[in-house]
Amino acid sequence: MTTHFITAEINLQETPIQLQQEIEAELQKRGEPLRWAVTRVDSDRQIAQVEAIVTVESDTEVSL
Known part of the structure; x- marks a missing residue:
């Protein structure tokens, strides 16, 4: 298992809960x-x- 520092751009959502869900989905x-x-x-x-x-x-590669 390895750790990686990543950055991502996420479209703003209508509510904070939707934004959190979108961020977590992208990071997954x-x-x-x-x-x-x-x-x-x-x-x-x-x-x-x-x-x-x-x-x-x-053994999994991360594409950044």
Whole structure:
């Protein structure tokens, strides 16, 4: 098992719960999230930047 630092851009959602669900779904595609944080919001583009630490099995590659 290895850990990876990743960043992702997520479209802002109508509610905080929907945003959290969208973030968690995107991170699951890249591994098992250990922690994550919204580090920037671009209100003009309606995008949130998320930084996360995820774990993946050693034989699985992560495409960034």
